[in-house]
Amino acid sequence: MEDLSQEERAIVRLVRDWVDSSVKPVASELEHANTYPEALIEAMKEMGVFGLAVPEPWGEAKVSTPCYVLVTEELARGWMSLAGAMGGHTVVAKLLLDYGTQEQKDTYLPRMATGELRATMALTEPGGGSDLQAMRTTAVRDGDEYVVNGSKTWISNARHAGLVALLCKTDPRAEPAHKGISILLVEKGPGFTVSRDLPKLGYKGVESCELSFEDMRVPTAALLGDSEGDGFGQMMRGLEVGRLQVAARGLGVGRAALEDSLRYAQERESFGVPIWKHQSIGNYLAEMATKLTAARQLTLYAARKYDAGERADMEAGMAKLFASEAAMQIALDAVRIHGGYGYSTEFDVERYFRDAPLMIVGEGTNEIQRNVIARQLVRRGTVAP
Template identity: 75%
Template sequence: MDPINAEERAIVDTVREFVDKEVRPQVRDMEHVNIYPEAFIEQMKRMGVYGLAIPEPYGDLAVSTPCYALVTAQLARGWMSLAGAMGGHTVVAKLLRDYGTVAQRERYLPRMATGELRATMALTEPGGGSDLQAMRTHARRDGDDYVINGAKTWITNARRSGLVALLCKTDPAADPPHKGISILLVERDTPGYTISKDLPKLGYKGVESCELSFDDARVPNEALLGTEEGKGFAQMMRGLEIGRIQVASRALGVARAAFDDTLRYSQERESFGQPIWQHQS
């Protein structure tokens, strides 16, 4: 039984065709020279990829989780960087959908659904790795604002995202620590917010991974995701559920590409007068 309906199957087939006709013929050269895939991203926007997790009334192409996983796998089959370019965006969309205020949803989700506004999440810190409760980035209330100080690192798509879902401490004295963690929605033009540099990588080229700095960055109190401080850790863990599915789907797509290329090579390459696949050990 097909886990997706006919309309969703058509979406997956459209992405498959895009990958085969547009991505795979160019991806080797683009990966080697680390070119940002601007044209591919624009095509993904037109296909509705950035709105796959955004339901009506904010978007018009929301799909089931199995369909989302299959689309991700197809993109990764062509170039994992394309799947990575929409992964964090989807997590932020889910956070806004599940926990955002009406005003936050209306401000961000319609533009995120079209890809006009791209979003990412900022969790990892220098020296902190995945120990999120030990984070040092913090925000204190100052009248009608939060003032943020700290740094994040290895943030994918940060330079081209207009919105960052920032995990930070709003109550450093909370016990247990996770009860003092909140998510703030930081827009790109926020004073005091700086994308300091792109980090070099062995692979996963094309999309950027950056260091972020917050030096008395000031956002309004309305930037708090939802209405209550101290819920950020639980919110992010819930949002990362779709992120984990997305990462697993990327692996599936890369594995499929490796299998297909290996099979084709074994059928085309000959040695000792016959295709190499016939040389059984």
């Protein structure tokens, strides 16, 4: 935390202490019951977590992206779903700050900063997956309104979000296709249906939903920014933050798995000694700690790059790729270290093992991340800092 201001360090410590005192004791019960964590979300609002990306005059607790990453790590260390509850919200806040009109900022950001209004983004479609340019959701201009039709899937926080940044086609005939894509700031109303919650391996408590739009009418003022056709580029910039957030979630899950394993390896004995003294277990711990530290440094590097105003899609992609794969391996090794207990629902490591895969496929699959990294490597022609 050496790069953070004194105030930012205090924020990270506040969240860390809250996770230890209020999240860790209840996370397992809430997760296994798939219960929405209403009380924990309210506490996050009071701590200003939903306003970490919102500066004055709309908010009071704007922090640097490295600080945001470390706060996200702390939340995910307690329960990854809590970090998920503020991920898309932050991306929408960044979209508004970078591209929104003055009226849009004044309308939404003050309530988003307090968590009174929570936001999410709607990108993925049932038949499109990672190919966002192939989306079929359309917004057709009709006077001073858009008429929206289509569907989205895997939309986190959809039931509890009052604002949706909807990626859609305002010009389905545009060539290339991305020039016809826009973002609409959509609030719930007639024609907008949250159809069902999707069942999941992990990431419990916080909902992931299917959305449908049937002749939904929204005012043309709902268009993010001043002109149509900019949505794809806007969202790609927003996803740099989204991928840093997912990387930070991986850090949190990996750290929780390592901390539990380190404690268990000192308490559990076999053949008369703590099991960490057996070389195979000690090697696991050493590898886990090394991967986690490397993942955190890579994520913080990308966060600093983003704050410098530089293009950071390659760095954010690297961070997301490496941190998520590290979290998956660390979670698996935690199960190995715990032995049979690692397979028991009485220990948290089985939850880490179920939560970790989300970061591999979320916010762009790791296969997509590798494509992004390769394209940027060729375009830049160097990996020099």
